[in-house]
Amino acid sequence: MKLTLKIWRQGGEYKKGQFVNYQLDQVSEHMSFLEMLYVLNEQLISQGKEPVAFEHDCREGICGACSMVINGHAHGPLQGTTACQLHMRFFRDGQTVTIEPFRAKSFPVIKDLVVDRSAFDRIIQAGGYVSVGTGQAQDANAIPVEKDQSSMAFDAAACIGCGACVAACPNASAMLFVSAKVSHLTLLPQGKVEAKKRVLSMVRQMDLEGFGNCSNVTACEAECPKGISVENIARMNREYLASVFSSEED
């Protein structure tokens, strides 16, 4: 199939970017989206041009590296899929495909389609952990966990921290990501130890990073490759309100 690619090219964080059109003639419908980009890059290299920079790692939809907005959708138009798991059979012959980086002030473009998502790392550092006793491994199932709770925690833990929620949110809010991390840990007995401190410090760090505020648009859930529910945001709001009024923290 033939495709017209309209790709955002930007030399560096402080350089001016622009869309450049490319013509790609031999795209197999069995290619993944990233393989299609490789074909383009081979073509560019053979023409002596700068290849398109994009992020990728596992190609199994679990690492969250491949960050790009395809035709207005984070990770592309297919729901519940990362860009690396998106295949070209979901596109039509002759279609124009617009590829842009994630757009958020807190995710500055490093080059072309690559953005700096270290804001998420700093949010995790602020409270996305649990305290564990080192030493001998304890017996499996030594801590009883109720089944429904563990399922909800597991659903929240499916978040791969890719940032699609921020990219999709009209407000560039990181609430779905932060609430998934808060929920995942707070629903389990192991996470209860730091529960109050965790939600306060993670929200504080999220605000410091300059993400927008949630207005319950729910675009985040619709675009999330892992289908993380906005119910997590309500849970974080509850946890936050309870912690603000009952903890000893300022």
Place this chain on the structure above:
Amino acid sequence: MSWLSPALKPIGLIWFDHFLTSSLGKKVIMSLTGLFLILFLMVHLMGNLQLLNADGGESFNKYTYFMTHNPLIKTVSYLLYLFILLHAIQGWRLWAQNHHARGGQGYAVQVVRAVGTNGRVAARMGWLGTIIFVFLVLHMWQFWFQMKTGNVTMVLIGEVEHKDLYTPVVAAFSNLFYVIVYVFSMWIIAVHLWHGFQSAFQTLGLNHKKYTPLIRFLGKLYSVLVPLGFALIPLLVYGQVQGWWSVNLSLTH
């Protein structure tokens, strides 16, 4: 940190200041003031329905007299003005911050795909709210300001002199321009509430498998019925004045 910090710090409430200025605290302010305004709309509508009583405005003027003379209602009305301003100013600030958070460069292809049916509305609350605010300025100038500055005639109901607010209301709703403005604004309020009602609960963390479907249903019902009730009044009055129908409104004394 906010302009309240110097006042809150000496009394150990700096944590509350941190809360109010956090992204979640700002939304809680929107949610609580919004819920108060939602409740107020219902009370306001019940009063307005007095306009439809076929008694030459007696019950409506009695109602406005009560609203402006009862000390409890007066106190609540000042709270109401405060909450309207707080909701509007905070809303504009959030709108600006959210716009800023997106960064200078927007998307070339813009689509909002949402889980609920109200994602498009949710993404436009700032615009809708601004239209409602402009309407409120007109509305307050037209009735509230005229009444407060004594720009209305007095009528005697029983032994007591009442301000006759009924006549200017009917006069306004006999004017096609105002009928269109009021009906249009009610439509905007309906759309604003369509998202706002259930969003207020989500922001407070009140999302539960057992109650959320009911909250959503009530929100949709409320956001249709209440603005519809408001919009019907100018339409009924206008139609009566034009002689299209007679719904038993006695428009003269």
